[in-house]
Amino acid sequence: MMDAVETKRVIKSLEKAPDSKTILELLNNLRDNVKATESFLRETKVGVAVNNFKGHSDPEVKxxxxxxxxxxxEQVSLDKKKRKQQQHGKIHHHNSTNGDSHSHSRNGSTSVASTAPATNSSEISSPTRTTKSASLEGDFIATxxxxPANxxxxxxxxxxxxRNGSISGLYTALAIESKLQPPVILNVAKNIEQxxxxxxxxxxxxxxxxxxxSLIxxxxxxxxPQLRSKLLNGDIPASxxxxxxxxxxxxxxxxxMMATLHQKNLFDAQGAVQKRAVTDRFVCGKCKQREVSYYQMQTRSADEPLTTFCTCEKCGNRWKFC
Structure with a gap:
Protein backbone atom coordinates (compact mmCIF):
# COMPACT_ATOMS: atom_id res chain seq x y z
CA MET A 1 0.00 0.00 0.00
CA MET A 2 1.14 3.56 -0.73
CA ASP A 3 2.20 5.89 2.03
CA ALA A 4 1.34 9.61 2.04
CA VAL A 5 4.53 10.65 0.22
CA GLU A 6 4.04 8.15 -2.62
CA THR A 7 0.39 9.11 -2.94
CA LYS A 8 1.20 12.81 -3.23
CA ARG A 9 3.78 11.99 -5.91
CA VAL A 10 1.13 10.14 -7.95
CA ILE A 11 -1.29 13.07 -7.50
CA LYS A 12 1.27 15.45 -9.01
CA SER A 13 1.73 13.12 -11.97
CA LEU A 14 -2.06 12.87 -12.33
CA GLU A 15 -2.44 16.65 -12.48
CA LYS A 16 0.11 16.81 -15.32
CA ALA A 17 -1.12 13.73 -17.21
CA PRO A 18 -1.12 14.49 -20.97
CA ASP A 19 -3.81 12.05 -22.09
CA SER A 20 -6.61 9.74 -20.97
CA LYS A 21 -4.43 6.64 -21.13
CA THR A 22 -1.97 8.06 -18.58
CA ILE A 23 -4.83 9.28 -16.38
CA LEU A 24 -6.39 5.80 -16.35
CA GLU A 25 -3.07 4.17 -15.42
CA LEU A 26 -2.53 6.57 -12.51
CA LEU A 27 -6.12 6.26 -11.29
CA ASN A 28 -5.89 2.46 -11.33
CA ASN A 29 -2.65 2.71 -9.36
CA LEU A 30 -4.40 4.80 -6.70
CA ARG A 31 -7.40 2.49 -6.63
CA ASP A 32 -5.27 -0.61 -6.07
CA ASN A 33 -2.70 0.83 -3.66
CA VAL A 34 -4.50 3.36 -1.45
CA LYS A 35 -6.22 2.22 1.72
CA ALA A 36 -8.65 5.03 2.44
CA THR A 37 -9.14 6.36 5.96
CA GLU A 38 -10.36 9.77 7.05
CA SER A 39 -6.94 10.83 8.28
CA PHE A 40 -5.16 9.60 5.13
CA LEU A 41 -7.61 11.32 2.79
CA ARG A 42 -7.33 14.53 4.77
CA GLU A 43 -3.53 14.44 4.80
CA THR A 44 -3.02 13.64 1.11
CA LYS A 45 -6.15 15.25 -0.39
CA VAL A 46 -6.17 12.34 -2.82
CA GLY A 47 -9.99 12.22 -2.74
CA VAL A 48 -10.21 15.80 -4.03
CA ALA A 49 -7.57 15.09 -6.69
CA VAL A 50 -9.49 12.08 -8.02
CA ASN A 51 -12.84 13.85 -7.80
CA ASN A 52 -11.49 16.59 -10.08
CA PHE A 53 -11.73 14.11 -12.96
CA LYS A 54 -15.42 13.40 -12.39
CA GLY A 55 -16.32 15.74 -15.24
CA HIS A 56 -13.65 14.48 -17.66
CA SER A 57 -14.65 14.20 -21.30
CA ASP A 58 -13.53 10.54 -21.50
CA PRO A 59 -16.41 8.26 -20.33
CA GLU A 60 -13.93 5.58 -19.20
CA VAL A 61 -12.19 8.07 -16.89
CA LYS A 62 -15.54 9.22 -15.45
CA GLU A 74 -16.88 2.04 1.75
CA GLN A 75 -13.35 1.75 3.19
CA VAL A 76 -13.82 4.91 5.26
CA SER A 77 -17.15 3.62 6.53
CA LEU A 78 -15.64 0.29 7.57
CA ASP A 79 -12.74 2.08 9.27
CA LYS A 80 -15.19 4.25 11.22
CA LYS A 81 -17.14 1.21 12.41
CA LYS A 82 -13.95 -0.54 13.48
CA ARG A 83 -12.74 2.47 15.48
CA LYS A 84 -16.17 2.91 17.00
CA GLN A 85 -16.17 -0.70 18.20
CA GLN A 86 -12.70 -0.21 19.66
CA GLN A 87 -13.90 2.96 21.36
CA HIS A 88 -16.83 1.17 22.97
CA GLY A 89 -14.43 -1.51 24.18
CA LYS A 90 -12.20 1.12 25.85
CA ILE A 91 -15.16 2.79 27.52
CA HIS A 92 -16.47 -0.54 28.78
CA HIS A 93 -13.04 -1.44 30.18
CA HIS A 94 -12.71 2.01 31.78
CA ASN A 95 -16.12 1.70 33.46
CA SER A 96 -15.35 -1.81 34.66
CA THR A 97 -12.08 -0.64 36.22
CA ASN A 98 -13.81 2.23 37.99
CA GLY A 99 -16.49 -0.12 39.26
CA ASP A 100 -13.87 -2.45 40.74
CA SER A 101 -12.14 0.50 42.47
CA HIS A 102 -15.35 1.66 44.05
CA SER A 103 -16.12 -1.89 45.13
CA HIS A 104 -12.74 -2.22 46.86
CA SER A 105 -13.28 1.11 48.60
CA ARG A 106 -16.65 0.08 49.92
CA ASN A 107 -15.21 -3.18 51.22
CA GLY A 108 -12.64 -1.30 53.28
CA SER A 109 -9.70 -2.10 51.03
CA THR A 110 -6.91 0.42 50.75
CA SER A 111 -7.73 3.04 48.09
CA VAL A 112 -6.23 6.31 46.97
CA ALA A 113 -8.70 9.17 46.52
CA SER A 114 -8.41 10.75 43.07
CA THR A 115 -8.41 14.49 42.85
CA ALA A 116 -8.88 14.45 39.07
CA PRO A 117 -12.36 15.35 37.80
CA ALA A 118 -14.53 12.62 36.33
CA THR A 119 -14.01 12.17 32.62
CA ASN A 120 -17.01 12.21 30.35
CA SER A 121 -17.20 9.11 28.19
CA SER A 122 -17.39 11.23 25.06
CA GLU A 123 -14.08 12.88 25.97
CA ILE A 124 -12.11 9.66 26.44
CA SER A 125 -11.39 9.05 22.80
CA SER A 126 -13.60 9.89 19.91
CA PRO A 127 -13.17 9.51 16.16
CA THR A 128 -11.89 12.57 14.36
CA ARG A 129 -14.84 14.61 13.17
CA THR A 130 -14.99 15.97 9.65
CA THR A 131 -17.26 18.54 8.10
CA LYS A 132 -19.40 17.88 5.07
CA SER A 133 -17.18 19.95 2.85
CA ALA A 134 -14.22 17.71 3.67
CA SER A 135 -15.86 14.52 2.41
CA LEU A 136 -15.21 13.11 -1.04
CA GLU A 137 -18.58 13.97 -2.53
CA GLY A 138 -20.10 15.99 0.29
CA ASP A 139 -21.84 19.32 -0.15
CA PHE A 140 -19.84 22.53 -0.01
CA ILE A 141 -21.55 24.85 2.47
CA ALA A 142 -21.11 28.43 1.22
CA THR A 143 -21.64 31.39 3.55
CA PRO A 148 -13.18 31.96 -6.61
CA ALA A 149 -12.07 34.42 -3.92
CA ASN A 150 -14.90 33.55 -1.51
CA ARG A 163 -7.63 33.75 -19.81
CA ASN A 164 -7.54 33.76 -16.00
CA GLY A 165 -10.43 36.25 -15.98
CA SER A 166 -12.40 33.92 -18.25
CA ILE A 167 -11.87 31.01 -15.86
CA SER A 168 -12.96 33.21 -12.95
CA GLY A 169 -16.13 34.24 -14.79
CA LEU A 170 -16.92 30.63 -15.73
CA TYR A 171 -16.34 29.47 -12.14
CA THR A 172 -18.72 32.10 -10.73
CA ALA A 173 -21.37 31.21 -13.33
CA LEU A 174 -21.07 27.44 -12.80
CA ALA A 175 -21.15 27.81 -9.00
CA ILE A 176 -24.61 29.45 -8.95
CA GLU A 177 -26.85 27.31 -6.69
CA SER A 178 -24.21 24.55 -6.75
CA LYS A 179 -23.01 22.65 -3.68
CA LEU A 180 -20.14 20.89 -5.45
CA GLN A 181 -16.64 21.20 -4.04
CA PRO A 182 -14.58 24.14 -5.44
CA PRO A 183 -11.92 21.95 -7.17
CA VAL A 184 -14.66 20.16 -9.14
CA ILE A 185 -16.15 23.42 -10.42
CA LEU A 186 -12.70 24.84 -11.14
CA ASN A 187 -11.79 21.80 -13.24
CA VAL A 188 -14.92 22.21 -15.39
CA ALA A 189 -14.23 25.96 -15.81
CA LYS A 190 -10.62 25.28 -16.88
CA ASN A 191 -11.75 22.65 -19.42
CA ILE A 192 -14.28 25.05 -20.98
CA GLU A 193 -11.76 27.89 -21.22
CA GLN A 194 -9.15 25.59 -22.77
CA SER A 214 -21.54 34.45 -24.70
CA LEU A 215 -20.79 31.25 -22.76
CA ILE A 216 -20.61 32.98 -19.37
CA PRO A 225 -30.08 25.56 -14.30
CA GLN A 226 -30.26 22.62 -16.73
CA LEU A 227 -27.22 23.88 -18.64
CA ARG A 228 -25.14 24.33 -15.48
CA SER A 229 -26.15 20.89 -14.21
CA LYS A 230 -25.27 19.17 -17.50
CA LEU A 231 -21.87 20.87 -17.59
CA LEU A 232 -21.00 19.98 -13.99
CA ASN A 233 -22.23 16.39 -14.42
CA GLY A 234 -20.20 15.96 -17.59
CA ASP A 235 -23.29 15.40 -19.77
CA ILE A 236 -22.12 18.26 -22.01
CA PRO A 237 -18.33 18.10 -22.54
CA ALA A 238 -16.40 21.33 -23.03
CA SER A 239 -15.55 20.43 -26.64
CA MET A 257 -41.28 29.89 -26.85
CA MET A 258 -38.99 30.11 -29.87
CA ALA A 259 -40.52 26.96 -31.36
CA THR A 260 -44.04 28.32 -30.85
CA LEU A 261 -43.07 31.66 -32.39
CA HIS A 262 -41.50 29.85 -35.34
CA GLN A 263 -44.73 27.95 -35.97
CA LYS A 264 -46.75 31.18 -35.76
CA ASN A 265 -44.43 32.95 -38.19
CA LEU A 266 -44.62 29.98 -40.54
CA PHE A 267 -48.41 30.08 -40.34
CA ASP A 268 -48.41 33.83 -41.12
CA ALA A 269 -45.91 33.48 -43.95
CA GLN A 270 -47.86 30.69 -45.57
CA GLY A 271 -51.11 32.60 -45.22
CA ALA A 272 -49.63 35.76 -46.73
CA VAL A 273 -49.00 34.13 -50.09
CA GLN A 274 -52.15 32.04 -50.23
CA LYS A 275 -55.51 33.12 -51.51
CA ARG A 276 -57.88 33.12 -48.56
CA ALA A 277 -61.56 32.30 -48.79
CA VAL A 278 -64.19 33.11 -46.16
CA THR A 279 -66.81 30.49 -45.44
CA ASP A 280 -69.45 29.58 -42.88
CA ARG A 281 -68.72 25.87 -43.19
CA PHE A 282 -66.23 25.92 -40.31
CA VAL A 283 -67.04 26.71 -36.69
CA CYS A 284 -64.44 28.45 -34.51
CA GLY A 285 -63.70 26.27 -31.49
CA LYS A 286 -63.05 29.36 -29.37
CA CYS A 287 -65.91 31.82 -30.04
CA LYS A 288 -68.23 29.41 -31.92
CA GLN A 289 -68.67 31.86 -34.83
CA ARG A 290 -68.90 30.72 -38.45
CA GLU A 291 -67.01 33.54 -40.17
CA VAL A 292 -63.79 31.69 -40.96
CA SER A 293 -61.19 32.34 -43.66
CA TYR A 294 -59.07 29.44 -44.90
CA TYR A 295 -56.48 28.31 -47.43
CA GLN A 296 -55.02 24.92 -48.34
CA MET A 297 -51.46 23.73 -48.91
CA GLN A 298 -49.69 20.48 -49.72
CA THR A 299 -47.47 20.14 -46.62
CA ARG A 300 -46.84 16.41 -46.83
CA SER A 301 -46.21 13.91 -49.64
CA ALA A 302 -48.17 14.21 -52.87
CA ASP A 303 -50.41 11.24 -52.09
CA GLU A 304 -51.51 12.77 -48.79
CA PRO A 305 -54.49 15.13 -48.49
CA LEU A 306 -54.04 18.90 -48.40
CA THR A 307 -53.64 20.70 -45.07
CA THR A 308 -56.34 23.33 -44.41
CA PHE A 309 -55.28 26.44 -42.44
CA CYS A 310 -58.17 28.28 -40.77
CA THR A 311 -58.46 31.72 -39.13
CA CYS A 312 -61.53 32.98 -37.30
CA GLU A 313 -62.29 36.48 -38.59
CA LYS A 314 -64.04 37.35 -35.34
CA CYS A 315 -61.54 36.41 -32.59
CA GLY A 316 -58.38 35.59 -34.57
CA ASN A 317 -58.21 31.96 -33.39
CA ARG A 318 -56.18 29.75 -35.72
CA TRP A 319 -56.12 26.02 -36.34
CA LYS A 320 -55.34 23.52 -39.05
CA PHE A 321 -56.48 20.06 -40.11
CA CYS A 322 -55.88 17.54 -42.86
Whole structure:
Protein backbone atom coordinates (compact mmCIF):
# COMPACT_ATOMS: atom_id res chain seq x y z
CA MET A 1 0.00 0.00 0.00
CA MET A 2 1.14 3.56 -0.73
CA ASP A 3 2.20 5.89 2.03
CA ALA A 4 1.34 9.61 2.04
CA VAL A 5 4.53 10.65 0.22
CA GLU A 6 4.04 8.15 -2.62
CA THR A 7 0.39 9.11 -2.94
CA LYS A 8 1.20 12.81 -3.23
CA ARG A 9 3.78 11.99 -5.91
CA VAL A 10 1.13 10.14 -7.95
CA ILE A 11 -1.29 13.07 -7.50
CA LYS A 12 1.27 15.45 -9.01
CA SER A 13 1.73 13.12 -11.97
CA LEU A 14 -2.06 12.87 -12.33
CA GLU A 15 -2.44 16.65 -12.48
CA LYS A 16 0.11 16.81 -15.32
CA ALA A 17 -1.12 13.73 -17.21
CA PRO A 18 -1.12 14.49 -20.97
CA ASP A 19 -3.81 12.05 -22.09
CA SER A 20 -6.61 9.74 -20.97
CA LYS A 21 -4.43 6.64 -21.13
CA THR A 22 -1.97 8.06 -18.58
CA ILE A 23 -4.83 9.28 -16.38
CA LEU A 24 -6.39 5.80 -16.35
CA GLU A 25 -3.07 4.17 -15.42
CA LEU A 26 -2.53 6.57 -12.51
CA LEU A 27 -6.12 6.26 -11.29
CA ASN A 28 -5.89 2.46 -11.33
CA ASN A 29 -2.65 2.71 -9.36
CA LEU A 30 -4.40 4.80 -6.70
CA ARG A 31 -7.40 2.49 -6.63
CA ASP A 32 -5.27 -0.61 -6.07
CA ASN A 33 -2.70 0.83 -3.66
CA VAL A 34 -4.50 3.36 -1.45
CA LYS A 35 -6.22 2.22 1.72
CA ALA A 36 -8.65 5.03 2.44
CA THR A 37 -9.14 6.36 5.96
CA GLU A 38 -10.36 9.77 7.05
CA SER A 39 -6.94 10.83 8.28
CA PHE A 40 -5.16 9.60 5.13
CA LEU A 41 -7.61 11.32 2.79
CA ARG A 42 -7.33 14.53 4.77
CA GLU A 43 -3.53 14.44 4.80
CA THR A 44 -3.02 13.64 1.11
CA LYS A 45 -6.15 15.25 -0.39
CA VAL A 46 -6.17 12.34 -2.82
CA GLY A 47 -9.99 12.22 -2.74
CA VAL A 48 -10.21 15.80 -4.03
CA ALA A 49 -7.57 15.09 -6.69
CA VAL A 50 -9.49 12.08 -8.02
CA ASN A 51 -12.84 13.85 -7.80
CA ASN A 52 -11.49 16.59 -10.08
CA PHE A 53 -11.73 14.11 -12.96
CA LYS A 54 -15.42 13.40 -12.39
CA GLY A 55 -16.32 15.74 -15.24
CA HIS A 56 -13.65 14.48 -17.66
CA SER A 57 -14.65 14.20 -21.30
CA ASP A 58 -13.53 10.54 -21.50
CA PRO A 59 -16.41 8.26 -20.33
CA GLU A 60 -13.93 5.58 -19.20
CA VAL A 61 -12.19 8.07 -16.89
CA LYS A 62 -15.54 9.22 -15.45
CA UNK A 63 -16.63 5.63 -14.78
CA UNK A 64 -13.35 4.74 -13.07
CA UNK A 65 -13.51 7.85 -10.86
CA UNK A 66 -17.00 6.88 -9.68
CA UNK A 67 -15.79 3.35 -8.84
CA UNK A 68 -12.82 4.69 -6.86
CA UNK A 69 -14.94 7.17 -4.91
CA UNK A 70 -17.46 4.44 -4.07
CA UNK A 71 -14.66 2.06 -3.00
CA UNK A 72 -12.98 4.64 -0.77
CA UNK A 73 -16.26 5.68 0.84
CA GLU A 74 -16.88 2.04 1.75
CA GLN A 75 -13.35 1.75 3.19
CA VAL A 76 -13.82 4.91 5.26
CA SER A 77 -17.15 3.62 6.53
CA LEU A 78 -15.64 0.29 7.57
CA ASP A 79 -12.74 2.08 9.27
CA LYS A 80 -15.19 4.25 11.22
CA LYS A 81 -17.14 1.21 12.41
CA LYS A 82 -13.95 -0.54 13.48
CA ARG A 83 -12.74 2.47 15.48
CA LYS A 84 -16.17 2.91 17.00
CA GLN A 85 -16.17 -0.70 18.20
CA GLN A 86 -12.70 -0.21 19.66
CA GLN A 87 -13.90 2.96 21.36
CA HIS A 88 -16.83 1.17 22.97
CA GLY A 89 -14.43 -1.51 24.18
CA LYS A 90 -12.20 1.12 25.85
CA ILE A 91 -15.16 2.79 27.52
CA HIS A 92 -16.47 -0.54 28.78
CA HIS A 93 -13.04 -1.44 30.18
CA HIS A 94 -12.71 2.01 31.78
CA ASN A 95 -16.12 1.70 33.46
CA SER A 96 -15.35 -1.81 34.66
CA THR A 97 -12.08 -0.64 36.22
CA ASN A 98 -13.81 2.23 37.99
CA GLY A 99 -16.49 -0.12 39.26
CA ASP A 100 -13.87 -2.45 40.74
CA SER A 101 -12.14 0.50 42.47
CA HIS A 102 -15.35 1.66 44.05
CA SER A 103 -16.12 -1.89 45.13
CA HIS A 104 -12.74 -2.22 46.86
CA SER A 105 -13.28 1.11 48.60
CA ARG A 106 -16.65 0.08 49.92
CA ASN A 107 -15.21 -3.18 51.22
CA GLY A 108 -12.64 -1.30 53.28
CA SER A 109 -9.70 -2.10 51.03
CA THR A 110 -6.91 0.42 50.75
CA SER A 111 -7.73 3.04 48.09
CA VAL A 112 -6.23 6.31 46.97
CA ALA A 113 -8.70 9.17 46.52
CA SER A 114 -8.41 10.75 43.07
CA THR A 115 -8.41 14.49 42.85
CA ALA A 116 -8.88 14.45 39.07
CA PRO A 117 -12.36 15.35 37.80
CA ALA A 118 -14.53 12.62 36.33
CA THR A 119 -14.01 12.17 32.62
CA ASN A 120 -17.01 12.21 30.35
CA SER A 121 -17.20 9.11 28.19
CA SER A 122 -17.39 11.23 25.06
CA GLU A 123 -14.08 12.88 25.97
CA ILE A 124 -12.11 9.66 26.44
CA SER A 125 -11.39 9.05 22.80
CA SER A 126 -13.60 9.89 19.91
CA PRO A 127 -13.17 9.51 16.16
CA THR A 128 -11.89 12.57 14.36
CA ARG A 129 -14.84 14.61 13.17
CA THR A 130 -14.99 15.97 9.65
CA THR A 131 -17.26 18.54 8.10
CA LYS A 132 -19.40 17.88 5.07
CA SER A 133 -17.18 19.95 2.85
CA ALA A 134 -14.22 17.71 3.67
CA SER A 135 -15.86 14.52 2.41
CA LEU A 136 -15.21 13.11 -1.04
CA GLU A 137 -18.58 13.97 -2.53
CA GLY A 138 -20.10 15.99 0.29
CA ASP A 139 -21.84 19.32 -0.15
CA PHE A 140 -19.84 22.53 -0.01
CA ILE A 141 -21.55 24.85 2.47
CA ALA A 142 -21.11 28.43 1.22
CA THR A 143 -21.64 31.39 3.55
CA UNK A 144 -21.17 34.00 0.80
CA UNK A 145 -21.90 34.32 -2.89
CA UNK A 146 -19.74 31.70 -4.55
CA UNK A 147 -16.77 33.23 -6.35
CA PRO A 148 -13.18 31.96 -6.61
CA ALA A 149 -12.07 34.42 -3.92
CA ASN A 150 -14.90 33.55 -1.51
CA UNK A 151 -14.35 29.81 -2.06
CA UNK A 152 -10.60 30.11 -1.49
CA UNK A 153 -9.68 29.15 -5.05
CA UNK A 154 -6.68 30.59 -6.93
CA UNK A 155 -7.34 31.33 -10.60
CA UNK A 156 -3.76 32.16 -11.66
CA UNK A 157 -3.65 29.20 -14.04
CA UNK A 158 -2.14 30.99 -17.04
CA UNK A 159 0.26 33.87 -17.59
CA UNK A 160 -2.46 35.68 -19.55
CA UNK A 161 -4.81 37.74 -17.36
CA UNK A 162 -7.64 37.55 -19.92
CA ARG A 163 -7.63 33.75 -19.81
CA ASN A 164 -7.54 33.76 -16.00
CA GLY A 165 -10.43 36.25 -15.98
CA SER A 166 -12.40 33.92 -18.25
CA ILE A 167 -11.87 31.01 -15.86
CA SER A 168 -12.96 33.21 -12.95
CA GLY A 169 -16.13 34.24 -14.79
CA LEU A 170 -16.92 30.63 -15.73
CA TYR A 171 -16.34 29.47 -12.14
CA THR A 172 -18.72 32.10 -10.73
CA ALA A 173 -21.37 31.21 -13.33
CA LEU A 174 -21.07 27.44 -12.80
CA ALA A 175 -21.15 27.81 -9.00
CA ILE A 176 -24.61 29.45 -8.95
CA GLU A 177 -26.85 27.31 -6.69
CA SER A 178 -24.21 24.55 -6.75
CA LYS A 179 -23.01 22.65 -3.68
CA LEU A 180 -20.14 20.89 -5.45
CA GLN A 181 -16.64 21.20 -4.04
CA PRO A 182 -14.58 24.14 -5.44
CA PRO A 183 -11.92 21.95 -7.17
CA VAL A 184 -14.66 20.16 -9.14
CA ILE A 185 -16.15 23.42 -10.42
CA LEU A 186 -12.70 24.84 -11.14
CA ASN A 187 -11.79 21.80 -13.24
CA VAL A 188 -14.92 22.21 -15.39
CA ALA A 189 -14.23 25.96 -15.81
CA LYS A 190 -10.62 25.28 -16.88
CA ASN A 191 -11.75 22.65 -19.42
CA ILE A 192 -14.28 25.05 -20.98
CA GLU A 193 -11.76 27.89 -21.22
CA GLN A 194 -9.15 25.59 -22.77
CA UNK A 195 -11.67 24.31 -25.34
CA UNK A 196 -12.60 27.89 -26.31
CA UNK A 197 -8.92 28.85 -26.51
CA UNK A 198 -8.19 25.85 -28.76
CA UNK A 199 -11.23 26.62 -30.93
CA UNK A 200 -9.83 30.09 -31.60
CA UNK A 201 -6.44 28.75 -32.70
CA UNK A 202 -4.95 29.30 -29.26
CA UNK A 203 -5.24 33.05 -29.56
CA UNK A 204 -6.83 35.57 -27.19
CA UNK A 205 -8.58 37.27 -30.08
CA UNK A 206 -11.86 39.19 -30.33
CA UNK A 207 -13.53 35.92 -31.35
CA UNK A 208 -12.22 34.29 -28.18
CA UNK A 209 -13.50 37.17 -26.02
CA UNK A 210 -16.92 37.13 -27.70
CA UNK A 211 -17.17 33.38 -27.26
CA UNK A 212 -16.31 33.62 -23.55
CA UNK A 213 -18.80 36.45 -22.98
CA SER A 214 -21.54 34.45 -24.70
CA LEU A 215 -20.79 31.25 -22.76
CA ILE A 216 -20.61 32.98 -19.37
CA UNK A 217 -23.84 34.89 -20.03
CA UNK A 218 -25.71 31.70 -20.96
CA UNK A 219 -24.28 29.65 -18.09
CA UNK A 220 -25.04 32.26 -15.43
CA UNK A 221 -28.64 32.73 -16.63
CA UNK A 222 -30.67 31.92 -13.51
CA UNK A 223 -33.42 30.47 -15.68
CA UNK A 224 -31.00 27.96 -17.16
CA PRO A 225 -30.08 25.56 -14.30
CA GLN A 226 -30.26 22.62 -16.73
CA LEU A 227 -27.22 23.88 -18.64
CA ARG A 228 -25.14 24.33 -15.48
CA SER A 229 -26.15 20.89 -14.21
CA LYS A 230 -25.27 19.17 -17.50
CA LEU A 231 -21.87 20.87 -17.59
CA LEU A 232 -21.00 19.98 -13.99
CA ASN A 233 -22.23 16.39 -14.42
CA GLY A 234 -20.20 15.96 -17.59
CA ASP A 235 -23.29 15.40 -19.77
CA ILE A 236 -22.12 18.26 -22.01
CA PRO A 237 -18.33 18.10 -22.54
CA ALA A 238 -16.40 21.33 -23.03
CA SER A 239 -15.55 20.43 -26.64
CA UNK A 240 -19.27 20.26 -27.48
CA UNK A 241 -20.25 23.34 -25.45
CA UNK A 242 -17.95 25.74 -27.35
CA UNK A 243 -19.54 24.68 -30.65
CA UNK A 244 -23.16 25.08 -29.53
CA UNK A 245 -25.22 27.99 -30.87
CA UNK A 246 -27.04 30.49 -28.65
CA UNK A 247 -30.30 28.75 -29.55
CA UNK A 248 -28.91 25.42 -28.31
CA UNK A 249 -27.64 27.05 -25.10
CA UNK A 250 -30.95 28.76 -24.36
CA UNK A 251 -33.14 27.66 -21.39
CA UNK A 252 -35.78 25.00 -22.13
CA UNK A 253 -38.65 27.47 -21.63
CA UNK A 254 -37.12 29.90 -24.11
CA UNK A 255 -36.63 27.07 -26.61
CA UNK A 256 -40.35 26.23 -26.33
CA MET A 257 -41.28 29.89 -26.85
CA MET A 258 -38.99 30.11 -29.87
CA ALA A 259 -40.52 26.96 -31.36
CA THR A 260 -44.04 28.32 -30.85
CA LEU A 261 -43.07 31.66 -32.39
CA HIS A 262 -41.50 29.85 -35.34
CA GLN A 263 -44.73 27.95 -35.97
CA LYS A 264 -46.75 31.18 -35.76
CA ASN A 265 -44.43 32.95 -38.19
CA LEU A 266 -44.62 29.98 -40.54
CA PHE A 267 -48.41 30.08 -40.34
CA ASP A 268 -48.41 33.83 -41.12
CA ALA A 269 -45.91 33.48 -43.95
CA GLN A 270 -47.86 30.69 -45.57
CA GLY A 271 -51.11 32.60 -45.22
CA ALA A 272 -49.63 35.76 -46.73
CA VAL A 273 -49.00 34.13 -50.09
CA GLN A 274 -52.15 32.04 -50.23
CA LYS A 275 -55.51 33.12 -51.51
CA ARG A 276 -57.88 33.12 -48.56
CA ALA A 277 -61.56 32.30 -48.79
CA VAL A 278 -64.19 33.11 -46.16
CA THR A 279 -66.81 30.49 -45.44
CA ASP A 280 -69.45 29.58 -42.88
CA ARG A 281 -68.72 25.87 -43.19
CA PHE A 282 -66.23 25.92 -40.31
CA VAL A 283 -67.04 26.71 -36.69
CA CYS A 284 -64.44 28.45 -34.51
CA GLY A 285 -63.70 26.27 -31.49
CA LYS A 286 -63.05 29.36 -29.37
CA CYS A 287 -65.91 31.82 -30.04
CA LYS A 288 -68.23 29.41 -31.92
CA GLN A 289 -68.67 31.86 -34.83
CA ARG A 290 -68.90 30.72 -38.45
CA GLU A 291 -67.01 33.54 -40.17
CA VAL A 292 -63.79 31.69 -40.96
CA SER A 293 -61.19 32.34 -43.66
CA TYR A 294 -59.07 29.44 -44.90
CA TYR A 295 -56.48 28.31 -47.43
CA GLN A 296 -55.02 24.92 -48.34
CA MET A 297 -51.46 23.73 -48.91
CA GLN A 298 -49.69 20.48 -49.72
CA THR A 299 -47.47 20.14 -46.62
CA ARG A 300 -46.84 16.41 -46.83
CA SER A 301 -46.21 13.91 -49.64
CA ALA A 302 -48.17 14.21 -52.87
CA ASP A 303 -50.41 11.24 -52.09
CA GLU A 304 -51.51 12.77 -48.79
CA PRO A 305 -54.49 15.13 -48.49
CA LEU A 306 -54.04 18.90 -48.40
CA THR A 307 -53.64 20.70 -45.07
CA THR A 308 -56.34 23.33 -44.41
CA PHE A 309 -55.28 26.44 -42.44
CA CYS A 310 -58.17 28.28 -40.77
CA THR A 311 -58.46 31.72 -39.13
CA CYS A 312 -61.53 32.98 -37.30
CA GLU A 313 -62.29 36.48 -38.59
CA LYS A 314 -64.04 37.35 -35.34
CA CYS A 315 -61.54 36.41 -32.59
CA GLY A 316 -58.38 35.59 -34.57
CA ASN A 317 -58.21 31.96 -33.39
CA ARG A 318 -56.18 29.75 -35.72
CA TRP A 319 -56.12 26.02 -36.34
CA LYS A 320 -55.34 23.52 -39.05
CA PHE A 321 -56.48 20.06 -40.11
CA CYS A 322 -55.88 17.54 -42.86
Missing amino acids: TLVKKIIRQWK KTRT DGIKISVHDNTT AAFTLNRESVSDNYRNKMR MNIRNKQN KLVNMSNAELAPDKLKE
